[in-house]
Amino acid sequence: MLTCKQASELISVQYGRALNQRERISLRLHLLMCRYCRTVARQIALIQKWAGWQGTAEPELLSQVCMPEGARERILAALADKTPPPKDIGPRRAEG
Amino acid sequence: MKIAKTRAVTWDVNQGANHHFAWSGNARVFIQGNKVSGAGAACETPLPGWGGCSCVGRAGDQNLAGRSLSVWHNHLDMHWPKEMASDNDLREERSAQCDPQQWVAAHGDLLYRFALVRTGDAPAAEELVQETFLAALAGLDGFQGHSSERTWLIGILKHKIVDHLRQTYREVTVEEIDAEVDAYFDSQGSWALPPSKLKNPETSAEQEELRARLAKCLQHLPERLMRAFLLTQIDGLAASETCKVLGVTATNLWVMLHRARLRLRHCLEQSGFGQQG
Numbered sequence: 129m130l131t132c133k134q135a136s137e138l139i140s141v142q143y144g145r146a147l148n149q150r151e152r153i154s155l156r157l158h159l160l161m162c163r164y165c166r167t168v169a170r171q172i173a174l175i176q177k178w179a180g181w182q183g184t185a186e187p188e189l190l191s192q193v194c195m196p197e198g199a200r201e202r203i204l205a206a207l208a209d210k211t212p213p214p215k216d217i218g219p220r221r222a223e224g
Numbered sequence: 225m226k227i228a229k230t231r232a233v234t235w236d237v238n239q240g241a242n243h244h245f246a247w248s249g250n251a252r253v254f255i256q257g258n259k260v261s262g263a264g265a266a267c268e269t270p271l272p273g274w275g276g277c278s279c280v281g282r283a284g285d286q287n288l289a290g291r292s293l294s295v296w297h298n299h300l301d302m303h304w305p306k307e308m309a310s311d312n313d314l315r316e317e318r319s320a321q322c323d324p325q326q327w328v329a330a331h332g333d334l335l336y337r338f339a340l341v342r343t344g345d346a347p348a349a350e351e352l353v354q355e356t357f358l359a360a361l362a363g364l365d366g367f368q369g370h371s372s373e374r375t376w377l378i379g380i381l382k383h384k385i386v387d388h389l390r391q392t393y394r395e396v397t398v399e400e401i402d403a404e405v406d407a408y409f410d411s412q413g414s415w416a417l418p419p420s421k422l423k424n425p426e427t428s429a430e431q432e433e434l435r436a437r438l439a440k441c442l443q444h445l446p447e448r449l450m451r452a453f454l455l456t457q458i459d460g461l462a463a464s465e466t467c468k469v470l471g472v473t474a475t476n477l478w479v480m481l482h483r484a485r486l487r488l489r490h491c492l493e494q495s496g497f498g499q500q501g
Contacts, residue, residue: 131409131412131413131414132409132413132414132415133409133413133414134413136482136486137482140478140481140482140485140486141478141482143457143481143485144463144478144481164414164415164418164419165415167419167420167421167422168415168419168489170421170422170424171419171422171489171492171493172485172489174422174424174425174434174492175438175485175488175489175492176457178434178435178438179453179457179458181431181435193333193336193337193340194333194336195332195333195336195350195353196346196350199332199336199350199353200328200329200332202350202354203324203328203332203350203353203354203357204324204325204328206354206357206358207324207327207328207354207357207358207361208324210358210361210362
């Protein structure tokens with residue numbers, strides 16, 4: 129019989145690989161009997177769902193942090209020489 | 225999800241000419257009921273209702289004469305597309321994209337945060353942002369407008385970060401004891417405190433709250449756990465690749481991810497999110 133600690137590890141492992149048969153059965157048995165671990169399984173599922181939503185946007189993450197002083201100017205100076213002139217991408221279409 | 229028709233305009237089109245349209249938001253574009261496809265590429269955000277999308281479509285090969293272009297969307301913050309832009313407008317738009325001053329102002333801080341949270345190294349983060357802008361300038365022609373400028377820049381930055389992490393690689397071992405995680409269990413391996421049931425967020429306000437709280441919890445994770453979770457679970461970096469850049473074995477990575485999840489769920493509980501008692 130798994131302890132809650134071991135069961136929580138298997139709950140977590142599921143998000144990285146498929147459980148083998150022995151692990152799957154022992155986790156299922158534990159979850160049948162342990163409402164605390166059922167709750168934790170739901171909590172972790174929610175966290176994983178959130179991770180999926182986050183994508184790469186994460187606007188709230190460290191949202192108070194800005195580039196250090198002078199960084200903007202340093203980056204702009206580095207970019208200044210490398211900026212290509214606007215490209216001609218084709219003739220302007222006739223209006224109307 | 226219900227899709228509301230917001231507006232339809234008639235676009236006076238010269239057959240065979242190139243016409244460009246741009247919009248941001250989660251939008252689907254239809255021409256008289258037919259979704260624009262092929263040469264008139266439509267653009268959709270990969271995650272409905274989340275983030276934004278700006279897109280330049282081209283409808284030159286389609287016979288659009290006298291037809292109406294409608295934009296249907298399910299994104300509240302969608303901005304109405306710029307009025308049917310001509311080639312010249314598009315040229316101006318590309319020039320604007322090329323303006324480093326505007327780039328740095330619009331995306332600099334976000335890219336910096338993105339790099340900082342993943343490298344934990346402020347000077348390196350600044351350098352990575354600079355390298356990203358330089359690479360973006362050099363590869364401007366490669367930007368097809370299928371994704372937003374920001375997504376495109378983040379894509380470049382992600383590669384730079386992985387390269388950087390690889391260079392600074394050093395082997396580490398995961399500490400055997402994580403006192404905080406161990407304290408969640410008693411000596412028998414049972415939960416020391418009963419976990420509280422959390423409400424499943426159904427409304428967008430609840431989802432927003434969950435997102436904000438978890439983002440905050442993520443920041444409070446020990447740095448290595450946060451990075452492991454970010455790279456694999458949010459950025460979608462493969463486990464094998466993450467092991468390389470973090471300098472840990474596969475087993476250690478699973479242990480770290482497990483600890484990160486347990487700490488996140490504990491933090492979420494502590495924050496009192498939607499507790500049902």
